[in-house]
Amino acid sequence: xxxxxxxxxxxxxxxxxxxxxxxxxxxxxxxxxxxxxxxxxxxxxxxxxxxxxxxxxxxxxxxxxxxxxxxxxxxxxxxxxxxxxxxxxxxxxxxxxxxxxxxxxxxxxxxxxxxxxxxxxxxxxxxxxxxxxxxxxxxxxxxxxxxxxxxxxxxxxxxxxxxxxxxxxxxxxxxxxxxxxxxxxxxxxxxxxxxxxxxxxxxxxxxxxxxxxxxxxxxxxxxxxxxxxxxxxxxxxxxxxxxxxxxxxxxxxxxxxxxxxxxxxxx
Ligand code: SF4
Numbered sequence: 001x002x003x004x005x006x007x008x009x010x011x012x013x014x015x016x017x018x019x020x021x022x023x024x025x026x027x028x029x030x031x032x033x034x035x036x037x038x039x040x041x042x043x044x045x046x047x048x049x050x051x052x053x054x055x056x057x058x059x060x061x062x063x064x065x066x067x068x069x070x071x072x073x074x075x076x077x078x079x080x081x082x083x084x085x086x087x088x089x090x091x092x093x094x095x096x097x098x099x100x101x102x103x104x105x106x107x108x109x110x111x112x113x114x115x116x117x118x119x120x121x122x123x124x125x126x127x128x129x130x131x132x133x134x135x136x137x138x139x140x141x142x143x144x145x146x147x148x149x150x151x152x153x154x155x156x157x158x159x160x161x162x163x164x165x166x167x168x169x170x171x172x173x174x175x176x177x178x179x180x181x182x183x184x185x186x187x188x189x190x191x192x193x194x195x196x197x198x199x200x201x202x203x204x205x206x207x208x209x210x211x212x213x214x215x216x217x218x219x220x221x222x223x224x225x226x227x228x229x230x231x232x233x234x235x236x237x238x239x240x241x242x243x244x245x246x247x248x249x250x251x252x253x254x255x256x257x258x259x260x261x262x263x264x265x266x267x
Contacts, residue, residue, distance in 0.1 A: 109167070
């Protein structure tokens with residue numbers, strides 16, 4: 001028995017020397033040989049950022065949002081500010097819906113008259129007639145203004161007439177501060193383009209909003225004030241004269257002073 005074990009052991013040692021641990025490894029070797037190849041590992045590729053509309057490569061161009069805030073351009077300018085032509089400006093803002101009045105107006109009331117006028121009138125806002133026709137001062141108040149102009153030897157076509165607001169407030173109520181704030185830049189641009197020699201505010205609302213003052217009409221009348229370097233006078237709104245004829249005489253005096261002042265400015 002001992003001999004048998006000794007012979008068997010010697011045989012295994014010989015086999016191990018020649019073939020290695022074949023008895024143990026052969027099965028495993030076969031399994032490895034027939035095992036499916038593992039899928040190749042995907043190469044790691046740097047992904048470009050996904051953009052909806054890839055811009056053409058601009059070498060070393062700093063991006064806008066990389067600039068410090070102080071260097072960023074102001075982008076509040078609007079298209080209507082970029083023209084020096086009054087009609088073009090009209091075309092660009094006639095669809096304005098910046099305030100609620102844009103949704104209730106019948107017609108936008110830009111202004112009317114001579115684009116190079118020496119004398120410019122500023123009223124409050126369009127009324128019912130102006131809203132219907134798209135032109136300022138065309139109702140009874142407008143007809144009275146025409147008569148006053150004739151009395152100082154001027155025609156409506158010679159002057160420029162507009163309002164603080166371009167759209168009619170419901171029931172002719174006084175313009176709200178937020179409406180004025182949104183609409184006033186249009187009037188300022190019109191003044192800048194027309195460059196009148198004299199501005200006349202018709203009524204307290206026009207005067208207070210253009211001059212940014214709380215002074216009364218009594219204090220504002222009879223003085224030559226100034227808006228952005230342009231002389232400015234204040235008188236009654238023609239609609240007020242229709243309500244109170246007692247104000248016609250002081251208005252006539254105001255217009256005589258306006259005529260005299262304008263003559264001096266044109267000389
Ligand atoms: S009132 Fe002036 S700001 Fe308001 S919608 Fe009319 S044009 Fe625009």
